Amino acid sequence: MSFFLKSKPVNGIARFSADQRRKRKAEVFSKGKDEITSSEDEEVTNESNLAEQSSEGEDETAQEKKLRLAKIYLEEIEREERRRLEDKEVSKEVISQRLKTDHLKQLGKYEITIADKYTGVDHNNIKILKCREQHNTITCLCLSSDNKWLFSGSKDGVIVKWSFQDYKKVGVIPFVKTNVDQIKGHTGCIYCMAISTDNKFLVVGDPSGKIQIWDPDSLKHIGTLKGHKKPVTAVCIKQNSHTLYSASNDRSVRVWSLAEMAFAETLFGHQDGITSIDVLQSDKPVSSGGRDGTIRLWKVSEESQLIFNAFPGHIDSVKLINEQNFISGGDDGQVSVWSCLKKKPLCSVKAAHGDDPSNSQPHWISAVASYPHSDVIASGSHDGFIKLWKLEDKYRKISHLFDVPVTGFVNALMFTSDGKKLIAGIGKDHRLGRWSAVKSAVNSICIIPLQVKDST
Structure with a gap:
């Protein structure tokens, strides 16, 4: 069926x-x-x-x-x-x-081999962005395709627009207790965001189950997509298109046309709330099913799906490397690399961020990132570091490159389009709950310049 x-x-x-x-x-x-x-x-x-x-x-x-x-x-x-x-x-x-x-x-056959060019971090030029509107945990980030504007969402229910050139706040979509006649902001925690390649649509998911669409330039409200029955926890937009994929705690993935502000399809399969979703250029989004322990690759145009059974635990984050490979991380502490052609990981790093001394369990992998079509990935937890990794032997081996010191939960992680900077959303607690906290953390955005030799 x-x-x-x-x-x-x-x-x-x-x-x-x-x-x-x-x-x-x-x-x-x-x-x-x-x-x-x-x-x-x-x-x-x-x-x-x-x-x-x-x-x-x-x-x-x-x-x-x-x-x-x-x-x-x-x-x-x-x-x-x-x-x-x-x-x-x-x-x-x-x-x-x-x-x-x-x-x-x-x-999915294009690959840039650049991992060996990464030599470390330019610690003197690390930028920390924070503002009074977002005094709570940063939950999600998205960057415009031209690298001009950075958007951050937080548990305050606030979205802040930043200039990525001079690192200054340029606009805010506020938290509101209720939207009566006109939508002026979100009424709950911001769980996820995505921006279209042409920078025409800023898509935001929150606990209401509704998806709000904003104009990234003016921050004016464009429309509302209704359909999910529980909080919207992840969104992504297919590259060079206006096809939106949204995921929710109602265990479904929904497909929308932003150009028409209309619903297209619903994809079922996950047995628990979905925590993450990602897509590149094809109609093959990949999603993680949280506590159901599965990752699913949806072949939308073929009306089929591939199921990858991860190790027991909560799969929190998933990211495509290319159209054939992706990475995942969860509460078992493993960073894994997968191929669409195999049911088991090509390789994994157990306890990638070490063990938590308070309970002797591996630190939870709260975010992963990939520089698309390359051999460089990154992972974040709450152990005090972001780790960069090199993929070798056709994605069958993961080697550690270097660490970036940060304090707090790394809830969002992404590379800029040129791969020269890494952006992290930092919070005192996890973006989806408050199971534990890092009291010394500062809720902020950390922009990390990477040292890349022989770069132009």
């Missing part, structure tokens, strides 16, 4: 017939390279752009449509490379290399 729920429309969400739902599913999941921005005057959503272009030639053949979309795709690549290189002219070699790279990324 399919794990998709295809009935029961949700209040506030568009309702569709079976035929309409099949068409919508094809639109949301089968776009691939069709998800391209074609406006030269301003960036518009991929989905609306495709809708406009499909109406240009309803009578065109399939071959003509492929040719037209391929031209648009090449034009967009040329614009992106021109902006990146700050050059008016981009050679064919540059475009050819970009096409090859994108293809390998989609296949």
